[in-house]
Amino acid sequence: xxxxxxxxxxxxxxxxxxxxxxxxxxxxxxxxxxxxxxxxxxxxxxxxxxxxxxxxxxxxxxxxxxxxxxxxxxxxxxxxxxxxxxxxxxxxxxxxxxxxxxxxxxxxxxxxxxxxxxxxxxxxxxxxxxxxxxxxxxxxxxxxxxxxxxxxxxxxxxxxxxxxxxxxxxxxxxxxxxxxxxxxxxxxxxxxxxxxxxxxxxxxxxxxxxxxxxxxxxxxxxxxxxxxxxxxxxxxxxxxxxxxxxxxxxxxxxxxxxxxxxxxxxxxxxxxxxxx
Ligand code: SAM
Numbered sequence: 001x002x003x004x005x006x007x008x009x010x011x012x013x014x015x016x017x018x019x020x021x022x023x024x025x026x027x028x029x030x031x032x033x034x035x036x037x038x039x040x041x042x043x044x045x046x047x048x049x050x051x052x053x054x055x056x057x058x059x060x061x062x063x064x065x066x067x068x069x070x071x072x073x074x075x076x077x078x079x080x081x082x083x084x085x086x087x088x089x090x091x092x093x094x095x096x097x098x099x100x101x102x103x104x105x106x107x108x109x110x111x112x113x114x115x116x117x118x119x120x121x122x123x124x125x126x127x128x129x130x131x132x133x134x135x136x137x138x139x140x141x142x143x144x145x146x147x148x149x150x151x152x153x154x155x156x157x158x159x160x161x162x163x164x165x166x167x168x169x170x171x172x173x174x175x176x177x178x179x180x181x182x183x184x185x186x187x188x189x190x191x192x193x194x195x196x197x198x199x200x201x202x203x204x205x206x207x208x209x210x211x212x213x214x215x216x217x218x219x220x221x222x223x224x225x226x227x228x229x230x231x232x233x234x235x236x237x238x239x240x241x242x243x244x245x246x247x248x249x250x251x252x253x254x255x256x257x258x259x260x261x262x263x264x265x266x267x268x269x270x271x272x273x274x275x276x
Contacts, residue, residue, distance in 0.1 A: 006037065008052050010225035011195050016052075018042065018223075024119050029111040031163045036119045042223055044119050046087055048112070048158055052223045054087045059123055062189070062229065063089035064256040065219040065264065070152045070185045070233060071097045072248055072261060073240040077151040080104070081179070083139030083167065085156035086112035088124030094154075095126050096251050103132050104150075108163050110136040140166040146179035153180060155188035160199065168199065170206040173234065177210050183237040190216070193271045194226035200274045207234040215240060216275050217264040219255070230271070241265060 007017040024036040024044065035047040043056030054062070067090050071077050078101045082090050086107035094103045105127070107113060113134065116124040127134055135142070139157065153176050160168040168188075176186045190196075190203050200216070208214040211234030221229045233240055241262060248258040267275070 006039070006047075008047070008050060008225075014195075016223070016225075018045075025115055027111060027115075029109050031109045032158070034109075034111055034115060036115050045223070046112070046116060046120065049162060051159060053158070054089060054120070054123060055223050056120065056122065058221060058223050059087075059089050059120075060253070061219050061221050061255045062224070063093045063123075064253050065217070065231060066090050066154050066156055066187060066189060067093035067096075068251065068253065068256045069217060069231070069240055069261055069264070070154065070187045070235075071100075072258070073233075073235065073238050073243055074151050074183070074185050075238065075247065078102070079150050079152075079181075081106065081142075081146075081150045081153045083143065083153065083155045083157060084108075084164070085154070086110075087116040087120055088113070088127045090154055090156045091129075091132055092123065092126040095129055095131060100131060103129075104135065105132065106135045106137050106139045106142045108136070108138050138163070140172060140175075143172060143175040143179050146175075148178075148181055150180055151184055153184070153186040155186065157189070159191060168203060170209070173203075173207055173210050176234070177236070180236060185233065185235040185238060186211075187231050187233045190230045190232040192224065192226040192228055193230060193274060194228065196225075197274055200230055200232070200271075203232050204275050207232055211235055213237070213239050215265055216267060216271070218267065218271065219264060228271075 009015040045055040157164040213235035
């Protein structure tokens with residue numbers, strides 16, 4: 001589909017559209033419709049079930065913000081789990097922390113991993129690292145079978161539809177609490193406040209009932225619906241707003257900074273209202 005425009009419908013009445021240079025791969029996998037295309041504006045881009053997943057040009061924002069906020073909040077994150085994240089971007093960021101001894105990735109769809117390695121090498125390139133254990137499995141089942149195992153868990157899943165529908169339930173968050181160690185932290189991408197306010201409100205309510213420290217932070221992701229993205233963090237002990245200055249070590253990033261670590265929790269009024 002070269003020269004054509006690809007539109008992602010973000011609601012029934014609104015979407016974003018982008019000019020495609022060439023289609024690289026399309027396939028109906030066992031779980032979702034996978035498309036990889038080269039776009040004029042954003043480089044190679046992965047779509048699942050018609051939704052933008054990641055692009056070569058703006059991927060760093062999401063992957064840095066999912067990974068570095070919880071990893072700098074935890075004093076010594078040795079074991080990390082990523083649920084979803086088959087494009088490899090979160091794992092690449094996790095490995096920038098020397099404390100991490102083992103990073104497990106559990107994505108339900110091996111085709112996402114396969115085609116991300118082929119067409120998004122700068123995003124997926126660390127999935128072969130010796131500290132990484134990649135498993136093709138349902139993250140919901142993996143969590144259900146885990147106990148007191150992880151310091152940090154990141155839920156980098158698709159939207160709460162299709163295979164990811166269970167990954168936004170209170171039962172899943174209770175399972176995450178069980179899978180975490182006694183001072184563990186988890187973060188989940190929780191979509192945008194313009195079109196998914198109810199989702200954010202429900203997740204905040206559910207997580208607050210399970211974790212003593214629950215917060216919401218944001219980042220600007222131009223290719224995601226509305227461009228304003230949120231992340232929900234649930235922590236058994238450590239507060240992301242109380243990280244000591246000497247905890248932040250130098251790290252190679254393009255978006256995350258230790259100042260932004262704290263500032264990203266300052267919310268516009270209509271977003272803050274979703275957390276109360
Ligand atoms: N950053 C993107 C976002 O915020 O929408 C997500 C990118 S990542 C590619 C999403 C991954 O979640 C996909 O590879 C998909 O296969 C995976 N996924 C969906 N449901 C899952 C489940 N139940 N268990 C594990 N992985 C799942």
